[in-house]
């Protein structure tokens with residue numbers, strides 16, 4: 092300690108301190124920041140399991156080394172996020188040919204999904220699986236999220252994320268039951284007909300704001316039963332089949348009294 | 351007796367009111383003679399049928415609209431000035447928006463009972479329009495629009511159109527994304543009108559859309575102009591109803607010269623009161639439990655975003671559908687670079703124009719092809735006027751197809767269909783569907799009429815089989831009661847108009863022959879296929895056989911002469 096104290100006034104001291112501070116900040120950043128390199132750090136064992144799983148379940152369509160075929164795109168560079176999204180929502184392995192791969196109960200468990208993601212990520216750099224922090228709705232701003240959602244997503248997914256139709260049988264699904272992680276990944280990878288919203292379009296914070304807005308929607312509607320969040324058509328249907336039907340029933344009942 | 355009557359003091363003892371209510375009524379009567387009107391109305395006889403209460407549903411939901419609307423108007427700010435909302439809702443806190451939208455949010459989240467009032471108001475608007483439509487259907491299918499009630503049909507139609515205007519202007523007030531989209535479409539429709547379109551759009555919006563005036567203008571339209579007109583026309587509508595007396599369904603003892611029913615007071619006043627509270631209750635319950643037009647989900651209006659599932663309220667859905675069905679290629683650029691937007695003009699102006707013109711003109715059209723100038727107070731059974739019923743059903747089919755086309759995106763997602771395919775199916779159905787339902791309905795009506803004839807002539811099947819001495823089996827039919835028979839024979843099967851020859855006796859061509867011939871053709875379309883009601887002679891003829899049969903039945907099935915009649919008996 093003495094030696095250190097003695098050299099406190101050394102000419103190089105500020106530089107050393109600065110270097111140390113930078114190192115500390117860098118270390119903290121490395122620990123907390125999302126790193127696209129994360130997938131690369133997955134163990135080679137994982138990648139090996141992933142490769143085997145891939146060859147058994149996916150290679151028929153995507154080709155033996157995921158280079159793509161006539162019926163399915165190449166997966167080189169789509170990143171762990173794309174695989175995690177597609178497999179954990181049950182879209183992949185795709186079962187049936189249709190306008191777009193339908194979501195269904197996932198066929199792979201968590202470890203298998205992680206292994207597949209690690210394998211595909213090892214083929215080329217791409218978006219990584221987001222950290223819990225990145226998708227934490229409590230850190231997002233729902234108001235910003237609503238504004239972003241309104242201009243970027245509502246035209247396909249409806250104002251509250253109830254889903255909507257696209258051309259030729261394609262559809263933007265309801266987001267009511269989608270996990271926060273999958274929401275983030277969908278924006279990063281643009282599944283099927285959906286465009287990619289990279290950080291230049293919607294920043295990582297913006298994505299978290301959107302998640303915060305969608306989480307707000309789960310709290311229910313202030314006005315009572317939200318009727319599926321589908322808007323005026325659903326309301327009109329209820330006005331006829333519930334409101335008017337009950338009133339006509341009442342008229343029949345009142346009309347029948349007395350005579 | 352005479353002594354008491356001659357003493358005015360004694361007389362007053364009997365005639366002076368004693369209860370406070372009686373005194374108040376007497377006070378009023380001495381100054382306004384209102385008693386005459388009350389007595390007149392109280393003694394008015396109303397026939398009894400639930401379908402006569404449909405108009406009442408419309409009336410009472412309008413009353414609810416007035417009450418809740420006044421409450422909303424106390425808090426709503428019809429201004430498009432930009433403000434920052436500092437309210438409690440996380441997803442809109444601190445956002446820039448118009449004062450109109452901000453005050454709608456305040457109404458929903460800050461004002462006590464405000465959201466309930468908004469929701470009751472909106473549900474009442476939907477039910478108001480729905481009940482008007484059902485009421486109109488009742489009037490149409492029973493022929494209640496015939497002389498002398500054609501004018502009241504026109505008043506009713508105007509009320510319906512004003513209802514559309516009220517709904518549309520109210521829907522646009524909160525200035526949210528959805529209502530702004532609706533205004534954007536309106537702007538497009540106005541601009542599609544050739545030559546004057548763009549001027550009118552600038553006039554309506556006070557400049558380029560959306561401008562800063564439209565909410566304030568619509569507010570005046572919504573809370574003053576339209577409700578005022580509706581109120582006045584409802585008054586006229588009810589006045590004409592009382593003046594014409596109510597129509598009644600056909601049945602024994604009911605003619606064009608009487609009204610069979612109960613006096614308005616106390617029976618109908620009690621029923622109406624009950625109905626009012628029932629309707630108010632249903633509307634309040636809906637407002638309290640089912641969310642409607644949650645504008646905070648749509649966000650403040652901004653011309654750029656449009657969300658999936660953007661639709662108008664149901665009564666405007668047919669217009670939306672009409673626009674969605676129209677192929678876009680119909681936009682024509684003429685010489686001089688003048689754009690004729692037929693792709694908007696046809697679906698949004700021409701088609702609704704045709705539909706409404708049909709409804710407005712129908713009573714006069716039917717009177718003309720029927721050649722009938724008499725008054726009618728007994729309603730038609732829909733089956734007895736097959737072409738009218740068919741046309742009504744065809745009209746309804748077109749309306750429903752357009753409304754469904756306006757929801758094509760929801761149909762696509764909920765039934766996993768391709769929206770392109772649905773749109774094409776509806777394009778075809780819009781033309782084929784009404785024709786098809788017209789034919790089917792007309793056939794069903796004629797079939798029902800024939801069945802009525804059978805019933806009147808031969809009675810109900812009793813299920814009892816009788817064997818004759820000759821070995822033949824027949825089923826015994828029980829005759830109809832007088833009421834049942836009256837209902838089935840008491841109508842007219844109108845015949846097509848007679849067409850006078852083209853040339854008069856001296857061989858000179860008559861003027862107006864061509865137009866007469868066209869009307870004659872239309873009349874043939876209406877009345878060519880018809881089933882005549884059973885005449886008394888036919889009935890008597892049928893009865894002789896039946897009576898003989900019944901007598902034979904009593905004697906135990908032996909009937910020597912039965913074989914000679916057997917050819918007429920039911921097989």
Ligand code: HEM
Nearest residue numbers: 416419420422423426472475516517520521523573577643
């Ligand atoms: C004639 C029948 C009427 C119909 C069909 C009708 C319909 C509507 C509709 C559909 C809305 C949108 C409600 C919403 O925000 O969800 C509305 C809003 C409104 N109406 Fe009416 N209304 C009628 C009469 C009235 C009357 C008589 C008043 C007042 C005297 C009134 C005052 C208002 C106000 C202030 C709003 C805006 C408040 C808000 O949206 O929160 N309305 N109306």
